[in-house]
Amino acid sequence: MATPVLDKVEADSAASPYITATFRIRRFNPEVSDAAVWEDFTVEIDPKERVLDALHKIKWELDGTLTFRRSCAHGICGSDAMRINGRNRLACKTLIKDLSPEKPITVEPIKGLTVLKDLIVDMEPFFQAYRDVMPFLVTEGNEPTRERLQSAEDRERFDDTTKCILCAACTSSCPVFWNDGQYFGPAAIVNAHRFIFDSRDEAGEQRLEILNDKDGVWRCRTTFNCTDACPRGIEVTKAIAEVKKALITRRY
């Protein structure tokens, strides 16, 4: 008697994996109001889906005016960094079941950058800081006729910082950057680190000089927010500390 009932319950739960989750999204539309407001959306969704899927569901089925960036949707283009439940994450790498969906899930734009609409921020100051550290290979002399060879150990030296996807999750999690956008920010320093410690590059000295600026690495307070926020698992604070160490050992 009991067995068929149990089977039926199991079959029911297997048939409907959906749960009801509330997304509390920070909306801002300068064409309507100068104030940002929270707006709640309730969606039926499989908790094994990602926050990005929920945002798509909202945009496609509930409110087409919801605005956010996404491109590859697989955690590599770095377009959809946002502040989910108070932490910077990629919406495309955050599963709903990991966010305790019984409570409303808050979604905000990343902090410290101008909000243009809803979840879209002006990334220009972020990329300006990136450009300011010269994120490209600089060499002297004639170009070799074959590849610039490098030993596995030399490559390993900066392997961690090559993983950066420029999503701005680290920079916009930094309390120094929130209050003073003149600070280069973790992402720019990570990308400088990638070339400073590259044995093939010859402009390390120049980059160190740039980061020795009053708004350079010395403004880092080692709060580790950037390391916690990085969706690629880069040890950002460690990279910044290595740049500091390189600056000190270069001088003294």
Added chain:
Amino acid sequence: MTTNQTESATSGAVAVDEVTLYDVDNPAPVIEPPRKRTRKTPKSTRGNFELAAWLFMRLSGVVLVVLVIGHLLIQLVLDGGVSKIGFAFVAGRWASPFWQTWDLVMLWLAMLHGANGLRTVINDYAERPNTRLWLKGLLYTATVFTILLGTLVIFTFDPNIR
């Protein structure tokens, strides 16, 4: 549910109020972060002041641990504790060049360490240039005054004063 309703109600009210103010051709100003980086942000400032300040904080911190804990032990714990401190006790200690040097080094390191710490706090949290200027001005004045006065007292202390 209640919060949901109130929120949608307030947002609705805001939208109704602002409809006449902002539209597609006349958008509201966006909310800008403080001191954002632009193309014109000055490039490298040169000089190693920030590097030196950062190193100084680490080194003076280590020295201060010894100096301050030693100072507190002598003043407050050993030999009868705080009740022994009086004019005679201070005069007796400052008769020795060792304690004079100890106190002088502690005064300079602690004041500069603290002042530099506050300078970074002001740099981090004061958003407007004028606020920065005034807060730093106040900080530097207080620091210089305290250091000079303290140094003067240590060097010119006269136990026979009346």
